[in-house]
Amino acid sequence: MKWKELEEEPCSMARTIAVIGDRWTLLILRECFLRKRRFEAFQSSLGITRHLLAERLKKLVRQGILRRVPYQESPKRHEYILTQKGLDLYPIMMAIVHWGDTHMVDERGRPVLHEHKKCGKLFEPVMICSECGEPLLAKEVHTHPGPGGWAASVPPPADLPSEPSTGGPKAARSKTVQPKAKSRTRAA
Amino acid sequence: MKWKELEEEPCSMARTIAVIGDRWTLLILRECFLRKRRFEAFQSSLGITRHLLAERLKKLVRQGILRRVPYQESPKRHEYILTQKGLDLYPIMMAIVHWGDTHMVDERGRPVLHEHKKCGKLFEPVMICSECGEPLLAKEVHTHPGPGGWAASVPPPADLPSEPSTGGPKAARSKTVQPKAKSRTRAA
DNA sequence: TTCTTATGGTTCTAAAATAGAACTGTCAAA
DNA sequence: TTTGACAGTTCTATTTTAGAACCATAAGAA
Structure with a gap:
């Protein structure tokens, strides 16, 4: 399987991976969300080679993920904006x-905390069902073939591994905050 | 920057990318969520070379993302479980x-539809704030340095690009379903 | 017994991607 | 006239990946 084929697979995950599924691209996007916009800024904060950076930026522009916008004329200069x-x-x-x-x-904890301006609190992102508002669990999701064909996307591990305490890290887990939105039906 | 360094950066995104941030790993994980568990199954459905597959599986096991579980004795055979x-x-x-x-x-639409078993409806995943239940928008999130150090994670593009209709795809956008959970304060 | 198949790898070589450093070109300011 | 900022491009060396063949264990068939 080549990367061009990946983009054509009838699978939203494969197609997305074909576009953003490599390390440098993801890190460049991190910088974009950090409001970095210029070639030099990306290069110096990531330590990516200029060659690769130029290529990745071109690809992201081609894909419509970034826009290349002039910000000065004399020596034509552009910046990259989401x-x-x-x-x-x-x-x-x-x-x-x-x-x-x-x-x-x-041990030191997380490098960055996120505050939701709207409610003013430190939060964690929670993924919920658009229809009922309940948090999404892999085992509670069922997939159907859609109009776009062939069925490979993320479905539910129906028979979920029961994780018989096979010596994984134990401290790390279950720090996840339960959502406490105003009044959704309580998560089980 | 080398990949080993990436794992040590005080940035949760960099660390995660160091582990799952390459195309094959992501595709292998897709297969795992599709309930594939065996070497041959991964290999034949992905078309990945056996060499790379073996390496990636080892890495995922080392990282505690998969467990290698024996499922038969005579010729020792294992499967990989999340x-x-x-x-x-x-x-x-x-x-x-x-x-x-x-x-x-x-044009044909999405390849796969997802049904939430709990509510029985086709849904889209929506990411919300754990504290107030509102959908998360990049511009409404503010970051603070956490105990784990140095601040590079995903913060808000404060001055968000206003997207002045610079000829991106227009049909694709805004198909996103608004969450309609029982009774959270309405999204703006 | 010998052959074939299933499974889960390992070992090669060639091709592609990446790292690292130097170079180009435009303009402004010193 | 030289230096510096910025945004790349070009080059060679190294690392990864692709592709195919090979190895090992055991079951079952001929």
Whole structure:
């Protein structure tokens, strides 16, 4: 399987991975969400080679995730700004950060805390069902083939591994905050 | 920056990317959530080379994302099963699928639909604030340095690009379903 | 017994991607 | 006239990946 084929697979996950599924691209996007916009800024904060950076930026622009906007004329200079399509990657970024916060922190705790301006509190992102508002669990999701074909996307591990305490990290787990939204039916 | 350094950066995103941030790993995980568990199953459905597959599986086991469990003795055979740490990747997977569903589908529509067993409806995943239950928008999130150090994680693009209709795809956007949970304070 | 198949790898070589460093080009300011 | 900032491009060396063949164990068939 080549990367071009990946983009054409009838699977939303494969297609997304074909676009943002490599380390540098993800890190560049992190910088974008950190409001970095310029070539030099990306290069110096990531330590990516200029060659690769140029290539990745081109790809992100081609894909409509970044826009290349002139910010000065004399020597033509551009900056790279997230489009709406790019901003829509935010849940992916937050999900990645949250997993890292849960499973990859050292004793010192998480590197960054997030505050929700709207409610003023430190929070964790929680993924819920758009229809009933309950938190999504893998085992409670069922997949159906959609109009776009072939069925490979993320479905539920129906017979979920029961995790018989096979010596994984024990401290890391279950720090996840339960959502306490105003008044959704209580999560089980 | 080398990949080993990446794992040590005080950034939950970098650390997560160091573990799952490459194309094959993400695709292998997709298969895991599709309940594939065996070497041959991964290999034949992904078309990954056996060499790389073996390496990636080892890494995922080392990281505690998969467990290698014997399922027969005579010729010793094992299967790879998601641990809780692995199952916790579900929101990342769903976020990736959802972005693909929104931005990477062709005319035929999405390849797979998701049904929430609990409420019986086809849904979309929505990411909300654990504290107030409102959907999370990048611009409404503020970051603070946490105890774990240095501040590089996903914060808000404070001065969000206003997306002045610079010829991106127009059909693709805004298919996102608004959450309609029982009775949270209405999203703006 | 010998052959074939199933499974889960390992070992090669060639091709592709990445790292690292140097170089180009434009303009402004010193 | 030189230096510096910025945004790249070009080059070679190293590392990863692709692709195919090979190895090992055991069951079952001929």
